[in-house]
Amino acid sequence: MSGRIDKAFARAGKAKRAAFIAYITAGDPAPARTVVLARALERAGADILELGVPFTDPIADGPTNQRAAERALAQGTSLPGVLGIVRELRYSSELPVVLFTYFNPVHAYGLARFAVDAAAAGVDGVLFTDVPVEEAGAAHAALRRVGVELVLLLAPTSTRERVKAVRKLAGSFVYFVARAGVTGARATLEEGLEEQVRLVRRLTKTRVAVGFGVSTPDQVARAARFADGVVVGSALVERIAELGDAPELPGEIEALARSLAIATRRK
Amino acid sequence: MKPVPDSRGYFGPYGGRFVPETLMAPLAELTAAWQEARRDRAFRRELAGLLATYCGRPTPISHAARLTRHLGGAQVFLKREDLCHTGAHKINNAVGQCLLARRMGKVRVIAETGAGQHGVAVATAAALFGLRCRVYMGTEDERRQALNVFRMKLLGAEVVGVDAGSRTLKDAINESLRDWVTNVATTHYVLGSVLGPHPYPLMVREFQSVIGSEALLQIRAQHRSLPNLVVACVGGGSNAAGIFSAFVPHRHVELVGVEAGGRGTRLGEHAARFAGGSPGVLHGTRSYVLQDQDGQVSPTHSVSAGLDYPAVGPEHAYWHDSRRVSYVQVADREALDAFHLLSEFEGIVPALETAHAIAYVARVAPRMASAQAVLVNLSGRGDKDVVEVARLEGVTL
Numbered sequence: 136m137s138g139r140i141d142k143a144f145a146r147a148g149k150a151k152r153a154a155f156i157a158y159i160t161a162g163d164p165a166p167a168r169t170v171v172l173a174r175a176l177e178r179a180g181a182d183i184l185e186l187g188v189p190f191t192d193p194i195a196d197g198p199t200n201q202r203a204a205e206r207a208l209a210q211g212t213s214l215p216g217v218l219g220i221v222r223e224l225r226y227s228s229e230l231p232v233v234l235f236t237y238f239n240p241v242h243a244y245g246l247a248r249f250a251v252d253a254a255a256a257g258v259d260g261v262l263f264t265d266v267p268v269e270e271a272g273a274a275h276a277a278l279r280r281v282g283v284e285l286v287l288l289l290a291p292t293s294t295r296e297r298v299k300a301v302r303k304l305a306g307s308f309v310y311f312v313a314r315a316g317v318t319g320a321r322a323t324l325e326e327g328l329e330e331q332v333r334l335v336r337r338l339t340k341t342r343v344a345v346g347f348g349v350s351t352p353d354q355v356a357r358a359a360r361f362a363d364g365v366v367v368g369s370a371l372v373e374r375i376a377e378l379g380d381a382p383e384l385p386g387e388i389e390a391l392a393r394s395l396a397i398a399t400r401r402k
Numbered sequence: 403m404k405p406v407p408d409s410r411g412y413f414g415p416y417g418g419r420f421v422p423e424t425l426m427a428p429l430a431e432l433t434a435a436w437q438e439a440r441r442d443r444a445f446r447r448e449l450a451g452l453l454a455t456y457c458g459r460p461t462p463i464s465h466a467a468r469l470t471r472h473l474g475g476a477q478v479f480l481k482r483e484d485l486c487h488t489g490a491h492k493i494n495n496a497v498g499q500c501l502l503a504r505r506m507g508k509v510r511v512i513a514e515t516g517a518g519q520h521g522v523a524v525a526t527a528a529a530l531f532g533l534r535c536r537v538y539m540g541t542e543d544e545r546r547q548a549l550n551v552f553r554m555k556l557l558g559a560e561v562v563g564v565d566a567g568s569r570t571l572k573d574a575i576n577e578s579l580r581d582w583v584t585n586v587a588t589t590h591y592v593l594g595s596v597l598g599p600h601p602y603p604l605m606v607r608e609f610q611s612v613i614g615s616e617a618l619l620q621i622r623a624q625h626r627s628l629p630n631l632v633v634a635c636v637g638g639g640s641n642a643a644g645i646f647s648a649f650v651p652h653r654h655v656e657l658v659g660v661e662a663g664g665r666g667t668r669l670g671e672h673a674a675r676f677a678g679g680s681p682g683v684l685h686g687t688r689s690y691v692l693q694d695q696d697g698q699v700s701p702t703h704s705v706s707a708g709l710d711y712p713a714v715g716p717e718h719a720y721w722h723d724s725r726r727v728s729y730v731q732v733a734d735r736e737a738l739d740a741f742h743l744l745s746e747f748e749g750i751v752p753a754l755e756t757a758h759a760i761a762y763v764a765r766v767a768p769r770m771a772s773a774q775a776v777l778v779n780l781s782g783r784g785d786k787d788v789v790e791v792a793r794l795e796g797v798t799l
């Protein structure tokens with residue numbers, strides 16, 4: 136249950152690392168590959184798996200993740216399928232899983248039923264890209280009842296009052312958007328990120344993971360110095376896009392993920 | 403009674419703010435700036451001045467005498483938004499929001515567009531105020547509204563084609579939201595309908611309510627009483643909300659919104675949110691959405707780019723559930739017939755969006771008494787559609 140996320144952060148912290156949070160879109164390149172990729176990421180040293188639920192209108196995502204969602208949808212992957220994938224993963228792995236989803240698929244599934252089924256499948260946390268704290272009350276209550284964490288986002292534009300509102304609902308970590316914008320690889324990390332992360336940690340009294348635009352080992356190493364967790368998505372998703380369903384896909388993803396995982400060590 | 407919408411932008415269970423965290427503070431800032439502006443007499447005076455001296459307001463109401471005789475029933479009156487500068491009601495909102503953007507110190511505006519009328523209106527207002535302007539438009543819409551693409555470019559705007567999803571209005575809004583979330587410090591997003599996160603549905607309705615306020619007085623003067631029926635087409639719902647808002651308190655006035663029935667009743671063949679949709683969350687607001695059982699938004703079809711959208715403004719969802727407004731569907735074929743009907747009987751070529759409203763009037767007016775009156779919002783003119791209608795009818799120009 137939610138203990139898995141907490142333990143993952145604690146283990147990473149003890150090893151003087153930031154937790155490595157790896158993002159992939161469920162069902163990309165094919166639903167049958169997602170568990171294989173998750174295991175590859177785990178072997179490479181991922182502490183937490185962030186699993187994207189494909190959606191037709193991903194307004195918070197850049198082109199890389201948009202394409203991934205299109206590929207997954209074309210393969211027939213939707214929320215029920217994603218829960219099936221997590222259920223299957225749980226036969227062989229205790230890797231904590233956070234679903235990264237837009238609200239509408241969950242709304243259509245039914246919030247209460249979703250919470251129950253997600254918990255039963257072995258989901259540890261849920262992050263809604265388009266549900267700010269003001270709208271998050273119902274989701275928080277439904278997930279709490281079944282012991283699943285709600286992961287809330289904060290951004291460089293968030294005001295102090297918003298940070299404090301998030302503190303009230305936050306679970307074992309909050310997700311800080313490294314730069315105003317959509318997901319996707321970027322050349323540099325934002326200036327002032329370190330101070331922002333420290334401020335958010337102080338105001339929320341919660342661990343802070345940094346994501347959006349972190350894609351190279353170098354960027355991971357820099358963010359790992361001050362963040363409790365570092366999320367890498369587009370770099371992995373881009374590689375999946377390049378390789379498609381090739382036999383070497385899991386091995387290649389494992390190698391790439393390992394280079395990122397190693398970079399989370401604080402020197 | 404609770405005010406509608408409430409302070410969080412809810413019209414009953416519809417509305418709200420379902421957006422990435424990055425946009426929350428900017429939306430709060432926008433709400434505050436707009437609230438302040440609407441209380442500021444200087445702002446109101448400047449907007450009213452521009453509507454009068456630049457946009458050409460008030461627009462008249464025309465009695466459609468030949469059409470009335472042809473239909474053989476109720477008196478048909480047309481609220482002539484087609485006579486606005488740029489040819490549609492969209493300019494009312496574009497000028498209002500660009501004025502607000504300038505007041506907020508933004509140097510750049512972005513907009514989505516379907517039919518191209520909102521894009522043209524924003525490009526126009528941006529030229530008027532000296533703001534940089536970029537318009538997102540689905541590539542399918544660029545094709546069928548090519549005239550408006552060139553107009554926007556003439557006005558100095560950059561037009562960016564969106565080649566994703568259904569390549570229509572929905573995808574243009576996705577791309578606009580992505581741009582806004584990235585450039586929010588310098589940029590105001592001029593949303594073109596009563597859609598999106600709070601405060602847009604309320605703010606756009608208010609900028610468009612000038613249609614209804616004028617029409618209420620005009621129809622009283624010309625017909626000596628309120629109309630029995632007010633009809634408007636509903637894409638996102640801004641021209642409808644603009645005219646309906648004045649009549650909503652008058653319970654005996656029947657209000658009808660016309661959605662695109664497209665070419666069939668199966669999901670994907672139409673844009674009939676109230677006939678084939680269910681509550682969902684799209685583009686920052688909770689409303690009726692055309693979607694599959696997994697909550698994936700379904701493709702839509704309409705001959706009219708401006709109605710070709712899978713969701714609808716949250717206030718319309720509220721009006722629908724409370725039964726204050728009825729929503730009906732008109733198919734592509736009927737809309738095309740009405741396009742010709744109004745052209746031939748009144749000398750007015752309507753936009754294909756508007757033609758849907760005319761088609762509904764042609765359906766119901768004959769069943770009404772000649773002492774009764776129907777008021778239609780003639781939301782825009784059809785110049786932009788001439789080439790596409792010719793193509794659909796096999797005429798090479």
Ligand SMILES: Cc1ncc(COP(=O)(O)O)c(C=O)c1O
Pocket residue numbers: 490491492516517518519520594595596635636637638639640641642707708709753755756781782783
């Ligand atoms: C002339 C005209 N009427 C109606 C619409 C539909 O929009 P709304 O429902 O917001 O009025 C459009 C949109 O492009 C339009 O150009």
